[in-house]
Amino acid sequence: MKPSLPKGTRDYLPAEIRKRNYIFDIIRDAFHRFGYEPIETPAMESLQTLTGKYGDEGDKLLFKIINNGDFLSDVPEDIYLARESKDLLPLIAKRGLRYDLTVPFARYLVMNRNQLKLPFKRSAIQPVWRADRPQRGRYQEFYQCDADIAGTASLYSECELIQLYDSVFAALKLPVQIRLNHRKLLQGIIQHCGMGERFSEVAGLIDKLDKMGFEKLGAEMGARGFDPKGIKNLFRLIQDPTLSELKQDSLNELVKTGIEELTLILDLSSRVGLHNSVVFDPTLARGLSYYTGCILEVVAIDANMGSIGGGGRYDDLTGSFGMPGIPGVGISFGAERIYDLMEEKGLFPDHLQSGGKLIFLSLDAECMSYTFGILMDLRKGGLACEFYPEPAKINKMMSYANDRGFDYVALVGLDEMNASKVTLKNMKTGEQKSVNSTEIKDNLNF
Amino acid sequence: MKPSLPKGTRDYLPAEIRKRNYIFDIIRDAFHRFGYEPIETPAMESLQTLTGKYGDEGDKLLFKIINNGDFLSDVPEDIYLARESKDLLPLIAKRGLRYDLTVPFARYLVMNRNQLKLPFKRSAIQPVWRADRPQRGRYQEFYQCDADIAGTASLYSECELIQLYDSVFAALKLPVQIRLNHRKLLQGIIQHCGMGERFSEVAGLIDKLDKMGFEKLGAEMGARGFDPKGIKNLFRLIQDPTLSELKQDSLNELVKTGIEELTLILDLSSRVGLHNSVVFDPTLARGLSYYTGCILEVVAIDANMGSIGGGGRYDDLTGSFGMPGIPGVGISFGAERIYDLMEEKGLFPDHLQSGGKLIFLSLDAECMSYTFGILMDLRKGGLACEFYPEPAKINKMMSYANDRGFDYVALVGLDEMNASKVTLKNMKTGEQKSVNSTEIKDNLNF
Numbered sequence: 001m002k003p004s005l006p007k008g009t010r011d012y013l014p015a016e017i018r019k020r021n022y023i024f025d026i027i028r029d030a031f032h033r034f035g036y037e038p039i040e041t042p043a044m045e046s047l048q049t050l051t052g053k054y055g056d057e058g059d060k061l062l063f064k065i066i067n068n069g070d071f072l073s074d075v076p077e078d079i080y081l082a083r084e085s086k087d088l089l090p091l092i093a094k095r096g097l098r099y100d101l102t103v104p105f106a107r108y109l110v111m112n113r114n115q116l117k118l119p120f121k122r123s124a125i126q127p128v129w130r131a132d133r134p135q136r137g138r139y140q141e142f143y144q145c146d147a148d149i150a151g152t153a154s155l156y157s158e159c160e161l162i163q164l165y166d167s168v169f170a171a172l173k174l175p176v177q178i179r180l181n182h183r184k185l186l187q188g189i190i191q192h193c194g195m196g197e198r199f200s201e202v203a204g205l206i207d208k209l210d211k212m213g214f215e216k217l218g219a220e221m222g223a224r225g226f227d228p229k230g231i232k233n234l235f236r237l238i239q240d241p242t243l244s245e246l247k248q249d250s251l252n253e254l255v256k257t258g259i260e261e262l263t264l265i266l267d268l269s270s271r272v273g274l275h276n277s278v279v280f281d282p283t284l285a286r287g288l289s290y291y292t293g294c295i296l297e298v299v300a301i302d303a304n305m306g307s308i309g310g311g312g313r314y315d316d317l318t319g320s321f322g323m324p325g326i327p328g329v330g331i332s333f334g335a336e337r338i339y340d341l342m343e344e345k346g347l348f349p350d351h352l353q354s355g356g357k358l359i360f361l362s363l364d365a366e367c368m369s370y371t372f373g374i375l376m377d378l379r380k381g382g383l384a385c386e387f388y389p390e391p392a393k394i395n396k397m398m399s400y401a402n403d404r405g406f407d408y409v410a411l412v413g414l415d416e417m418n419a420s421k422v423t424l425k426n427m428k429t430g431e432q433k434s435v436n437s438t439e440i441k442d443n444l445n446f
Numbered sequence: 447m448k449p450s451l452p453k454g455t456r457d458y459l460p461a462e463i464r465k466r467n468y469i470f471d472i473i474r475d476a477f478h479r480f481g482y483e484p485i486e487t488p489a490m491e492s493l494q495t496l497t498g499k500y501g502d503e504g505d506k507l508l509f510k511i512i513n514n515g516d517f518l519s520d521v522p523e524d525i526y527l528a529r530e531s532k533d534l535l536p537l538i539a540k541r542g543l544r545y546d547l548t549v550p551f552a553r554y555l556v557m558n559r560n561q562l563k564l565p566f567k568r569s570a571i572q573p574v575w576r577a578d579r580p581q582r583g584r585y586q587e588f589y590q591c592d593a594d595i596a597g598t599a600s601l602y603s604e605c606e607l608i609q610l611y612d613s614v615f616a617a618l619k620l621p622v623q624i625r626l627n628h629r630k631l632l633q634g635i636i637q638h639c640g641m642g643e644r645f646s647e648v649a650g651l652i653d654k655l656d657k658m659g660f661e662k663l664g665a666e667m668g669a670r671g672f673d674p675k676g677i678k679n680l681f682r683l684i685q686d687p688t689l690s691e692l693k694q695d696s697l698n699e700l701v702k703t704g705i706e707e708l709t710l711i712l713d714l715s716s717r718v719g720l721h722n723s724v725v726f727d728p729t730l731a732r733g734l735s736y737y738t739g740c741i742l743e744v745v746a747i748d749a750n751m752g753s754i755g756g757g758g759r760y761d762d763l764t765g766s767f768g769m770p771g772i773p774g775v776g777i778s779f780g781a782e783r784i785y786d787l788m789e790e791k792g793l794f795p796d797h798l799q800s801g802g803k804l805i806f807l808s809l810d811a812e813c814m815s816y817t818f819g820i821l822m823d824l825r826k827g828g829l830a831c832e833f834y835p836e837p838a839k840i841n842k843m844m845s846y847a848n849d850r851g852f853d854y855v856a857l858v859g860l861d862e863m864n865a866s867k868v869t870l871k872n873m874k875t876g877e878q879k880s881v882n883s884t885e886i887k888d889n890l891n892f
Contacts, residue, residue: 001494001766001767001768002767002768003492003494003495003553003556003557003767003768004492004494004495004557005488005491005492005557006488006490006491006492006540006541009488009490010488011485011486011487011488011554011557011558012485012486012487013485013558013561013562014483014484014485014568017483017484017485017486018484021484032830033825033828033829033830033831034825034830035801035802035830035831035832035833037460037463037801038460038463038464038467039457039458039459039460039463040457040458040463041457041458042451042452042455042456042457042587043489043543043573043575043587044452044455044509044575044586044587045451045452046449046450046451046452048447048449048450049449049450060514060515061514063490063511063512063514064511064512065509065510065511065512065543066509066510066511066512066535066538066539068506068507068509068577069506069531070531071531071535072529072530072531072534073531080529083518083526084518085515085516085517085518085519088518089512089517092512093512094452095452097489097511107449108457110449111449111450111451111457112457112459115459116459117846117849117850119834119835119836121832122460127489129489129490131514140490141488141489141490149835152835152836153836154835154836156814156818156833156835156836157835159818160833160835163822163825167825167826268815268818271815271819272818272819272822272823320447321447321448321449322447322448322449355481355483356481368602369714369717372602372605372714372718373717373718376609376718377718379479379480379609379613380613382479383479384478384479384480384481385479385481386481386567387481387602387606388565389565389595389598389600389602389603389606390565390598390599390600390602400563403563404563
């Protein structure tokens with residue numbers, strides 16, 4: 001049997017894991033310093049929890065798990081004979097795989113509310129699953145890295161999340177721009193242009209502006225029957241205005257609230273020294289319908305890539321689980337895209353590529369036990385090192401050491417063993433050095 | 447809607463994740479020092495890869511994922527109308543969730559063989575899923591931590607894995623005994639007792655010895671029709687003999703090979719100073735049928751708990767995926783049981799319990815921005831610290847700080863702000879101290 005992977009999934013090689021963990025470790029360290037406590041939820045959730053939370057399209061993309069045992073036994077005869085997949089499904093599947101980290105977090109908050117203190121700040125780095133059509137760079141299993149604050153409406157939360165973004169991308173040495181907008185501002189503008197009743201649709205269209213441009217978008221909106229005057233008005237208001245220009249217009253209360261909050265957030269952010277710029281972007285819309293306040297997005301500078309992070313405020317995180325009135329705000333890091341960008345720009349440290357620093361090669365079967373003893377002492381002392389575990393020709397072993405990218409090789413033959421020494425060889429320069437077996441660690445620097 | 451979790455799954459609270467990560471970090475550090483490179487495989491595997499690898503019972507416990515879209519469309523009419531779950535299943539589900547880390551590793555080796563050098567040492571810490579009946583301490587989603595060496599028959603591998611166990615349990619401060627046996631020795635003994643044709647059954651029965659005791663096991667074997675003389679002989683051979691006693695008997699070639707290999711492994715292990723004892727245990731059988739060489743198991747000292755780790759050598763890891771002749775040996779850490787034992791014995795460091803070291807509380811809304819600035823500087827400097835993000839009564843904030851277990855509170859009112867200071871309060875002793883805002887980090891020690 002020739003093995004294969006399900007489409008849209010992949011294996012990770014060691015160097016890929018080391019690089020991915022380099023990103024995760026930097027994100028995790030920032031989560032820790034900023035007080036976002038780690039939580040975990042199971043990969044499997046009840047379909048009741050997941051269904052209806054991501055729109056019709058999302059429901060289709062959920063992976064559903066067949067009930068164990070004789071899963072057909074409780075299906076009523078008439079439904080079975082009708083043979084409709086969508087009607088049979090809820091009767092034979094009670095569980096699904098997590099689709100994002102936000103809905104499970106809302107469920108978590110409700111179910112664990114007695115053990116949590118609000119405001120509660122959580123972080124999570126976990127895979128999610130979506131039955132999307134696989135494409136280059138789009139997988140059916142991928143990681144999300146989320147930070148959320150639940151239980152406070154304070155705008156300091158937005159500022160903190162901006163700084164969290166800034167801190168992570170500074171540590172990754174990846175220059176970015178952090179873009180802000182406000183759902184209420186957007187809503188106010190759209191209302192002012194007489195399109196209030198089609199808010200979601202217009203927000204969705206504005207979300208496509210960076211792909212379509214104003215001209216195409218205008219044509220599309222015209223074709224959808226929007227009033228040309230309204231479109232013109234809308235484009236004037238979202239095309240490069242500053243917050244203070246918008247403020248002078250004082251269109252309506254929604255716009256006013258949006259501007260006030262954005263001004264405060266931008267003002268606070270400008271006072272702490274950030275590495276990256278934070279800008280107001282009136283064309284930022286973000287697709288997800290549950291955002292109600294500030295929305296934000298991160299874009300890498302000088303890169304041909306969509307957003308590598310995004311988030312926003314939602315007024316009612318847990319309402320659909322029976323606990324209304326808990327506001328929240330959260331952000332997410334797009335780990336896969338960050339990985340691809342880091343690779344493209346050569347930002348991963350060199351040492352992540354190599355299999356290790358030092359490998360021992362025994363030139364004689366009799367030396368193996370001696371070599372093994374040294375190895376164990378070094379590992380106890382905290383040094384990561386390796387060992388070729390069986391007698392082999394020197395050429396074979398050297399080529400193994402070379403292919404795996406070790407920096408140094410420690411050669412041990414009978415001469416070395418009898419003198420309690422090893423011969424260290426620098427694999428880059430070819431330089432060799434005879435070293436006492438107890439002084440190896442201090443000699444890995446030539 | 448009242449939310450719930452699928453049975454057999456659970457949420458992790460922050461303190462639980464911190465404790466679990468404490469264990470994982472120690473295991474991961476040892477994996478790194480010992481040269482076991484991290485890999486990852488997807489949660490979803492083709493059912494073709496998984497089915498038939500874990501016995502009939504295992505096949506039943508696999509979680510299967512329904513094909514997306516109109517999953518009934520390709521089911522032939524006659525099969526559909528027969529309405530048999532087991533016949534319908536393979537037609538509507540192509541994928542399943544990973545059941546362990548070994549079978550995916552074998553598939554991984556075959557599919558990635560051109561990018562890997564043998565011997566290849568891998569590590570993996572990932573969840574697995576089994577539709578077992580949930581019990582106290584037994585979940586349907588749990589973590590496995592595995593280290594394996596593929597592509598060498600060297601017994602140094604077994605020694606290294608013993609030392610890896612020793613190193614991890616020493617770092618966890620959890621005293622253990624590492625027990626060894628050998629499948630060939632067991633096989634030779636069972637053959638010698640005239641039960642060779644029922645080897646798997648007898649090995650399975652011996653595996654239950656620690657639960658049943660010799661008397662009950664003898665009765666059970668008698669009831670199953672084993673010859674009383676053979677049973678007596680078997681019990682004599684597996685009841686507390688030393689390797690040298692067994693050696694003198696020189697029963698057959700299998701026994702001889704087993705004894706030779708075990709002697710070598712025990713001898714090598716005794717030469718490197720271990721923290722824990724390694725003993726020969728002729729009653730150790732281990733259930734999994736694919737083991738062919740040395741088998742090992744770890745048991746905590748002074749604990750009423752089954753094994754907290756186990757593994758062994760398998761001659762043909764990848765044969766079922768079309769790549770025969772690759773030997774392997776691997777071990778696994780039982781993370782859940784280790785967690786429970788550490789909790790029971792109070793071995794987790796205290797600081798894992800608390801939400802953090804320092805939280806800032808603003809006594810006045812006007813001070814929040816000042817406080818926020820200090821906080822950001824500290825975080826930039828690497829200190830993890832927190833902030834109550836909205837104006838609130840001091841009692842409410844103090845109780846929040848207390849409930850979350852912070853060591854210190856930094857109080858900031860107008861007086862503090864005007865003097866560029868904060869008041870630090872030790873939450874255990876109640877002691878207070880006025881400190882310059884730039885000297886907070888150095889003052890968290892009273």
